[in-house]
Amino acid sequence: MDVADNNDRADNNDRADDSNRADDIDILGVMRKIPHRYPFLMIDRVVQVVPGESAVGIKNVTINEPHFQGHFPSRPVMPGVLIVEAMAQTAGILVVQTLGPDAEGKLVYFMTIDEARFRRPVTPGDQIHIHVSKQRRRGNVWKFKGEAKVDGVLVAEAIYSAMILDEK
Template identity: 45%
Template sequence: MQYDSNQIARILPHRYPFALVDRIVDGEPGRWAKGIKCVTVNEPFFQGHFPQKHVMPGVLLIEAMAQVGGVAILALPENQGKLAFLGRVKDARFKRQVVPGDVVEMECVLTKRRGPVGVGTCRATVNGQEAAAAELTFAIGGE
């Protein structure tokens, strides 16, 4: 499974400034996905976080990982046109700051699914160093 930004936009409803995945580089629909985010100084959140020292907000790293997981689950034919809502963030850890110039590699493995609710184990790295990790719960909703 590989998607460019235009293909991702056909799966996820997120648009600027909240589209946080540039590319899906690998994965299997309904099971896992691996994506990347190329962080630039032009990101709108850097205007306020922090003007004197640009650091990508941790909550946006969580959202970016959730979007990768969203592609994994919404790429299934039966989920086309549906939404994946973030329901819970468990055991979030932030270990490295993400700054302009970083390429964030994110992976989300869907570990459980019962009806419209599922759980994914997610991890974000930069140059092989863990930047963030969390267990995310999602719910698939209507169109």
């Protein structure tokens, strides 16, 4: 058996357990699953998770967020890097739902961010729907494609990889 067969088997195992499927995870559930906290918690809820495959997160953008004090006071725009961070946090929920409760609260570190594109500004009052899908998993390294949409319009996208650590 080669490495590709082993990875395919791991991918199939990811999809085999639908008991971790979630159709709505509120903010308290999000906070149980990932370690991020204010002011760096970038998602408010997750409305769909298909373990081993995809997740959809929600970010309600409000004027009260600290980055708007300086980015930009006369025309508040959510920094693109924070939109990518919201994609990563949504992917973190996907990883936890795939791996199960033992993965809750574990740290996940960015390894790469590729092909990031920002299509239009995101401003207070917008609600971002963050769609992430797993492209590949090799051991504790995961690769994702993320798309952020406001009112169904693509505002940002990126391909990124991250590593989940065993330490909490």
